[in-house]
Amino acid sequence: MGIISYIRVSTGKQAKSGLGLEAQRAAIARFAEGEGHEIMGEFVEVETGKGADALDKRAQLAAALAEARKRKCPVAVAKLDRLSRDVHFISGLMAQKVPFVVTELGADVDPFLLHLYAALAEKERALISRRTRDALAAKKAQGKQLGNPQLLAAAAERDVLIEPILRELAGLSLRAIAAELDRRGIKSWSGKPWNAPSVQAALVRLGLLSS
Numbered sequence: 001m002g003i004i005s006y007i008r009v010s011t012g013k014q015a016k017s018g019l020g021l022e023a024q025r026a027a028i029a030r031f032a033e034g035e036g037h038e039i040m041g042e043f044v045e046v047e048t049g050k051g052a053d054a055l056d057k058r059a060q061l062a063a064a065l066a067e068a069r070k071r072k073c074p075v076a077v078a079k080l081d082r083l084s085r086d087v088h089f090i091s092g093l094m095a096q097k098v099p100f101v102v103t104e105l106g107a108d109v110d111p112f113l114l115h116l117y118a119a120l121a122e123k124e125r126a127l128i129s130r131r132t133r134d135a136l137a138a139k140k141a142q143g144k145q146l147g148n149p150q151l152l153a154a155a156a157e158r159d160v161l162i163e164p165i166l167r168e169l170a171g172l173s174l175r176a177i178a179a180e181l182d183r184r185g186i187k188s189w190s191g192k193p194w195n196a197p198s199v200q201a202a203l204v205r206l207g208l209l210s211s
Contacts, residue, residue: 006082
């Protein structure tokens with residue numbers, strides 16, 4: 001059976017760095033090889049996944065859907081959040097009558113479970129956002145000087161993208177994690193190399209380390 005590959009990163013900076021692109025491509029390729037599928041086309045998007053109306057902004061996803069309809073085959077993504085973390089958006093995609101395969105979940109996940117996983121991802125994003133706001137409020141109450149809220153929000157959004165990698169490296173020291181992230185070519189949210197304090201800040205924002 002054929003599949004259409006869809007890969008998405010959220011910013012132009014990520015696309016230039018290759019963050020996530022090759023990992024997604026490799027995951028889909030491994031899945032296709034293991035399941036005996038042929039990749040009939042690949043569509044790469046640089047666009048945010050925010051908002052239930054995000055499909056209007058995502059020309060490559062629309063093109064992937066059209067190609068899948070034409071070939072009567074599924075669209076494959078490496079992770080569900082590459083489609084969206086918005087459950088309403090996922091529901092809208094299901095209404096397109098084009099099947100989706102999420103390689104990290106396996107070939108046999110039905111649409112009901114995709115809705116469930118999307119709801120959990122949306123909840124996780126909300127919890128991360130709330131933890132960030134609560135942490136900032138606590139620091140402000142303690143009289144600590146806070147940084148630019150927009151920059152802090154950008155950092156929190158970046159944390160979500162690299163959370164699986166940080167979880168993978170969590171057993172290492174902060175300096176070792178920083179060195180490994182730099183070795184993999186993954187820049188911090190500010191675009192600078194990692195160091196122990198920036199790793200610690202990311203882990204705290206994600207709730208993986210106590211402040």
